[in-house]
Amino acid sequence: MRISAKADYAVRAALQLAAAEPGGTVKAECVAEAQEIPHKFLEGILNDMRRGGLVASQRGVNGGYRLAKPTEDISIADIIRVVDGPLVSVRGVRPPELSYSGPAESLLPLWIALRVNVRQILEGVSLADLVSGRLPGEVSLLTDSPSAWANP
Amino acid sequence: MRISAKADYAVRAALQLAAAEPGGTVKAECVAEAQEIPHKFLEGILNDMRRGGLVASQRGVNGGYRLAKPTEDISIADIIRVVDGPLVSVRGVRPPELSYSGPAESLLPLWIALRVNVRQILEGVSLADLVSGRLPGEVSLLTDSPSAWANP
DNA sequence: TAGTTTTCCTACCTGATTGGTAGGGATAAT
DNA sequence: ATTATCCCTACCAATCAGGTAGGAAAACTA
Secondary structure (H helix, E strand, O other): OOOOOOHHHHHHHHHHHEEEEEEOEOOOOHHHHHHHHHHHHHHHHHHHHHHHOOEEEEEOOEEEEEOOOOOHHHHHHHHHHHHHHOOOEEEOHHHHHOOOHHHHHHHOOOOOOOHHHHHHHHHHHHHHHHOOOOOOOOHHHOOOOOOOOOOO | OOOOOHHHHHHHHHHHHHHHOOOOOOOHHHHHHHOOHHHHHHHHHHHHHHHOOEEHHHHOOOOOOOOOOHHHHOHHHHHHHHHHHOEEEEEOEHHHHHHHHHHHHHHHHHHHHHHHHHHHHHHOOOOHHHHOOOOOOHHHHOOOOOOHHOOO
């Protein structure tokens, strides 16, 4: 269960746009510098996000990127799906397409439950939540225990 | 967020062992056949699980594999960690080792929350739960809604 | 002791994915 | 016309995923 560099970069770039003045545009180069992301690599990611309808772009001298929707209307799940495809997969296929037999039969509901859980977090948190630093209650509850921060 | 073939196979193999007569051993070949897993590939996985202390093996004529612990004491998280390493990582590193700056600062708590959530599911379900077909209440609750089974 | 059956170990392989880089074309403003 | 920016295509090296092959080591059986 790994979050790819692409997804991580995409979210950080989106946050950088979200934090900028509303209405204004930000150059890819600036985002790259602010978040220490390789510039050309980031360009590709921003392009994916544009095709996915998350950001809008402007070419030319005072060009750059801006979010295509209000920050509250873009969830982290939206971003990850746009750059990396389905949130959760097993052997590359999405849980509902799986089929198990014998003692493994109830493995399917387990993967489904896992996916629901991941969705709840990633769909439930918006760019607005992150830039404000206030995660939704049920999410920030999860980070309370010290064990949440410990490696096993 | 993908579950690898290795992890999927490992859990299914463990379930097959869990479903066998307690005390008896099962040959890799039988597990492979029952779950349609490539035999030699499975051998490697069972070996990982042996080194990880999850299964025990016996060579020779009536040899095979059996679980090294009671089925209630082996969680799905245990299995995945043994074959694939850390449950959740971002760009290959575990969340607590990350550091973000500027508007991305509260991204870290988000990944932490995500990891806690994944842990709750995968550490909270044992082989015993799966072979009995009864998932813990809080897990099976998640699979109730029809939307849980729908692709986005 | 010889033979059989199983696990165990090492090495290898192919294709896809990840995380980039390079160079230049299209477009918008000055 | 120039400049600044996005946009597009192609390429690349390293790693990983998923799997195969062959045989050595151990345990039992006759």
